[in-house]
Amino acid sequence: MSQIGSFALLLALGLSSYSFLAGLLALFGRDAGSMRLGETARRAGIAAFGAVLLAAIVLVTAAFRDDFSISYIFHHSNRDLPAAYKFAVLWSGQEGSLLFWSLLLGGYGFVLRLRYKTDQRLFAHASVVIAAVQVFFLLLLNFAAHPFGIVEGALPPDGNGLNPLLQYPEMVIHPPMLYLGYIGFTIPFAFALGALIMKYPGDKWIYITRRWTMVTWCFLTIGVFLGAHWAYAVLGWGGYWGWDPVENASLMPWLTGTAFLHSVMMQEKRGMLKVWNMWLIFATFWLSILGTFLTRSGIISSVHAFAQSTIGAWFGWFLIISLLVFTLFFILNHSHLKTEHKLEALVSRESSFLFNNLLLLVACFTILWGTWYPKISELFQGHTITVRAPYYNVVIVPTALLLLLLTAVGPLLAWRKTSLESLKRNFLFPFIAAIAIGIAMIVFGVRPWDDSSYFYATMAAILSFLVIFTVISEFVRGGRVIAGKGQMNLLAAMVQLWHRNTRRYGGYIVHFGVALVVIGILGTPFNKEVEKEMAFGDKILIGPYTLVCQSYTQDDTPNYGSEWAIINVFRGGRQVTTMYPERRFYKSSGQPQTIPRIYPSLKEDLLLVTDLYLVYEGMNETTGRPIIKAHLNPLVPWIWTGLIVMVFGTILALIPNVSTVRVAVLAPVREPVHAGVGD
């Protein structure tokens, strides 16, 4: 079986190399021979996807057949691993995840090469760029991180098993989403580089890649948030974002990708920021690879780096070469990227996009700086230092608050020029309503002057609600106009409003989701936690809850043994639920893993929903009693709700506009014309 996989990978490398070289040669000529050569390159690219797919199928089949003669399967699977995780073995280790990366890139390339008739020449350029990236990954797979290596010596009876941290349902979805996001940015980058090489005068590459970029951004968003949710639900420390280097690595391309989504609108509508957009999409692609470099190289320590090896050097060289290639073509061909319009006013949509891009880029730089600072410190001071949440909470928050303010104000600004009068008129209601929220927070006991974290939380709440009220007022104002003219109710009018400009109003829904996410985050300063060793009937009091230990016990499955407690949760004298915090011991790997239990108080307090988060920390060996840690995390469920709203908004933005508006017209009925009349 491993021979089939190895052959498929070699074949894929051969086909991709041909696709790259033949495609490159074909770009130089415009005669019939070059066209034919280009066509063979396109078909080779499609066939390469088939070969990579075959290799991936072979690896997954080997996992399901417990073929421990393959080293990768031996190290990342075991006989009693549940089926879903056996499927996830594909991306659970280094070699497999690189194969998965190559598969997804091949898939994207496959779709692109099928749609080549949209603009054959531009697609041919993009296809060559994608083939080049694919060749890099296949070189890695064939010569540096081969997934079909054979176990030497006697065949092992069972495998080492999957890392316990990865044995969680979200791990079946999170990596594919993240990878779809990372890899997806290769497509707009390939078109951008293709357009640069061609000195393509128009903005067609922007129009072609618009949906690719939005879909990719959506995947990356889901991937980042699922990662945060996984950290929350598995790592058991009660938080969801630790500013770990690998977490940061996923956030950086997300930030530049978000900036790109906004700045392309400047190019589409006003013919501005052409150079900027080129560099922005390159930076996004580059940061996606940098994330992989960070994860794989082990250059920066991380709790998420599950697969480290020497292939970091390969990624390092790839990053350098891609930077050089892009810079070279930019220097040679940037003359056609001239802006078509001038900025007419400071208070305009254009300038709001500029500041939006600046803030997103500053946030990205800050994270990049913080991630690399331990290495910089080592270089200049001779010792490494730690850069975690206390640093980022100080340096990122001001930028994030400014960004939130801009998210609220930006949609109210018109293209070209906005009068202060109209801004005031549109902004008054959301502003007053948001300030009222801030006052309500103080009335209900939040003291922003007590601590900087409370101050920032209050500011973030005011600005988040400003965003929410701005979005609502935009929908209501537009809806009213349509409702007034079309004799329909406000809701139907708002739906029609969205249908006329889906990207704009879908985007507003995404902003709404972002505001919900921020509301979820701002509950952090109000977190509470209590830790206690619990005998039968012992109680923990935390917030409005009383936790009573009913029992504790042990369990055994083929894959793991476990200890868990049964905790009854009371609120206001009434039992609201029973929770089962657990600690597992995986047999094949011998590693322990906490499985926290989470109860969101949706029924009790809908808007101020709070997570009750219980962790079975272990057993006191002297007393034989479990140690339970209870966290009360206010507003956290809003983060996941915000994600759903963001995804929903993106889907709405992806739906095409209604191109024609159907209007009922009373046509006059003509009198029948009799034969012969007028002859």
Add this chain to the structure above:
Amino acid sequence: MREWGTEMDTPRCFRRRFIQVTVLVLAVLIFMGAGDNSGRFDKLGHSMMCACGCGQILLECNHVGCQYSDKMRNELMASLDRGDNDDLVLQNFVQNYGPTVIAAPTATGFNQVAWIMPFLALALGMAFVVMVVRSWKNKPAPALADGITIPHGGELDDFKRRARQETDL
């Protein structure tokens, strides 16, 4: 000596004074904090890393049987009971566990660069964008292709009316 009610009454001085007072009030609001030991324990415990290598903040380390976290928490509590100030507490921890025990760079020496850079980037970026916006605003409009004229006055109003009709907005 400057007379009160002469130069200070000018709007410019008043504005400057207002900004100074606002900055002062904001600074007081931001930096006012609780002085009790439990608050300090929480604050300091969240500004240090657990030395066991788990990569977690000291008060968030959830490893039962961890060789370090309980010991470090007890040391922290003992320091606070002794009346050590925050700097001394952190200094002692750095001596015992190395510089990586602090979860953020200190604001001294070379490490000041870590804190300054993000804000410097923000300030420079802001200045750059303002400069770009101004230069674009002052730039003459790009030349129009042959046969294209920019509508003015009544003709422009006519276009606007038609655009509103088409968009219903």
